[in-house]
Amino acid sequence: MGLRTRRMRAALSALGIAIGVAAMVAVMGLSASSQAGLLAEIDKLGTNLLTIAPGQTMGGSDAKLPYDAPAMIARIGPVETVQHTGKTKADAFRNPYIPSINTNALTVNAASLDLPAAVRATVAQGRYLNAATAEQPVAVLGSAAAGRLGIARIHPGARIWVGGQWFYVAGILDPAALAPEIDSSVLIGYPAARKYLHFDGHPSTVYVRAQTDQVEAVQKVLAATANPEHAGEVSVSRPSAALVARAAARSALNGLFLGLGAVALLVGGIGVANTMVISVLERRSEIGLRRSLGATRGHIRLQFLSEAILLAALGGAAGVAMGAIATAIYAAVKGWATVIPPLAWLGGLGAAIAIGAIAGLLPALRAARMQPTEALRTV
Secondary structure: OHHHHOHHHHHHHHHHHHHHHHHHHHHHHHHHHHHHHHHHHHHHHOOOEEEEEEOEOOOOOEOOOOOOHHHHHHOOOOEEEEEEEEEOOOOEEOOOOOOOOOOOOOEEEEEOOOHHHHHOOOEEEEOOOOOOHHHOOEEEEOHHHHHHOOOOOOOOOOEEEEOOEEEEEEEEEOOOOOOHHHOOEEEEEHHHHHHHHOOOOOOOEEEEEEOHHHHHHHHHHHHHHHOOOOHHHEEEEOHHHHHHHHHHHHHHOHHHHHHHHHHHHHHHHHHHHHHHHHHHHHOHHHHHHHHHOOOOHHHHHHHHHHHHHHHHHHHHHHHHHHHHHHHHHHHHHHOOOOOOOHHHHHHHHHHHHHHHHHHHHHHHHHHHHOOHHHHHOOO
């Protein structure tokens, strides 16, 4: 076969195809693997969490949830857990010498006592609030808040400057995937917020866990239950659905990387075409000999076209293997399940074969048009 005589040239041509296919397979595989990992994490955290927040009034100002909104929501039959936070007007700083404008985008929130369990957040260091510390100037930091305040670990006497006075730090939370707003929050008890920060007591976010098979039904009645007089001023969301939508939006960016892979595939196709054109020129004597022995134009055309397709197919197979290996390694590092959609490897291999057929068509036609006498003429 002609490909054997110029192995290095053929290998380099196939490499271009392999790189393009590998890029396409890896992009689609990593996207599918990351989404599978995210969905597994969401399933572990629970898809039955709903959040309630105040919206806008008819006049366009910020609405407020009633004081007893959490208690009213807890009366809904399928509701399992109701916890809440209330945003205060205080700011938090590492010490009183930091300019008040440098807030680090932190919020100080009053928080109920079982909030971590409701949002599936764990305590990384120290302890969360309890009935005693909720009445004292004691705070628990979200994971991002601790980093911005420069507190890496809890030690006796650790404290921060909140609302013009010192608050002792009792604990630090791990990141809350379903409630990222908690990560940048400084959490204190409701009694302490009223006593030390003049908090008005209105909850700003209510977290509701409902029976999984009743989530949709509960979601429909939450607004009217939380604020019967002004249900339109209540916003209800499902964090897990937002995470899934975010993953879908992120996967939309894969089109850019697939486009880059297609460009590499096109460059590889040009390499295959170049290889086959040179092969036709170098094998003129072979073409003439075969024609003189009875080979038809169709035989010559099929020979060179099949060589181009074979070259592209070998590159496509190598690309599929490279993309699969890259996906498996990266997924293992991230702790995801390795998922390679059938469309990725079938589409990549099919695209490689199609590129090979297109790239080899013109050289095959050129070879088939050669007359035996012309092909056998010495250059």
